[in-house]
Amino acid sequence: MGKLYIVPTPIGNLGDITLRSLEVLKNVDVIFSEDTRNTLALLNHFNINKKLISYHKDNELKASENIIQHVLSGETVALVSDAGTPCISDPGNIVVRKMNDLGIPVEVLPGATAFVPAVVRSGFPTERIFFCGFLPSKNRERRDFLNYLRDNVFASIVFYEAPHRIKATLRELLMVFDPPVAVVRELSKMYETLYFIQNESSLDDIVEKGEFVIVVNNNIVKYVEKGDAELVDFIFRLKEEDFSNQDIIKILKAFGVKRNRAYKLVVERD
Known part of the structure; x- marks a missing residue:
């Protein structure tokens, strides 16, 4: 054989x-x-x-x-x-x-793939990476999928996109996720370019040619840094998924929340 x-x-x-x-x-x-x-x-x-x-x-x-x-x-x-x-x-x-x-x-055999260097190039956290490939082509299916990712996948999320769709996709991402969105064009080639898309006006800078990798920072650390309101919402969603208070405290500690603060948010608000 x-x-x-x-x-x-x-x-x-x-x-x-x-x-x-x-x-x-x-x-x-x-x-x-x-x-x-x-x-x-x-x-x-x-x-x-x-x-x-x-x-x-x-x-x-x-x-x-x-x-x-x-x-x-x-x-x-x-x-x-x-x-x-x-x-x-x-x-x-x-x-x-x-x-x-x-x-x-x-x-x-190990070797070349586009999404790993794109995440590293973005500077976003690399502890958790969620690779999506190309988004669904149907509008409703794509919107539902993006909303699911926002609410459930706390990671650096990576997409591939074609040049004729890149600006439309980025507009949708800006409606769902917090900026900036990182876009790497023509990885490893002569005209490799990194863009950080803050708003729709940033889209004017993009050259719609070549291969594109998009990276969204949807890591929980981002929410930890924002304050208690976002954390409380996150804790509520974890409880809906039947996580115990002890497990939720461990999750928060793993992402940099001090134990006393985590305990107050999880236990004292019950």
Whole structure:
């Protein structure tokens, strides 16, 4: 039996590819690729000559079966996306799930992905990161999802967005979350740019070209710093979820609230 390798590729700068990724691409029998033209350019740059087979969202089911047959026949297979790590807002999850169910070896290589450097670049807290990928396309579904995130996910929240949608999405985010919203454009490329969007007028600065990663700071620390009113609201929501007073005090302490203050807010207000 062969093996499937999930191989990350650079998101912009070819120098970001890992030595191990190059080794795998050189030695596998066949490479399945989201965009064979882009992958061919990458392989040519590193003088790698391999058979390429298309694997994208429109043929993912059929191509997954093809990969499985190659591996069962004893071949080694690499799966690459257009850029970054397959399965992260890209095709690949179906074949990995099928192979796990069948007990077929899969090896995932660490490497490039856009959302991690974007969070670090934003300067927002990194203790808790919630990756959302692309938002729902339907208006009502998207609004409901954003409201859910605001009220329930206390983390640095990360989204991907296309250039033709970036300004509309940021307008919606400003209606739901407190500014600033961090936007990183063209990560690792020559024209990499970081924006901090404070209000609608800030949107005029954005160049609507390239790849965008959006980071929202919805961490609980932000609410701790605001004062008792916001904390009381947060405590109320935790109690609605059946957290005990003791657990709520521990949560508040973990985010920097002193024990005496936490006790007064949780117990003395009951």
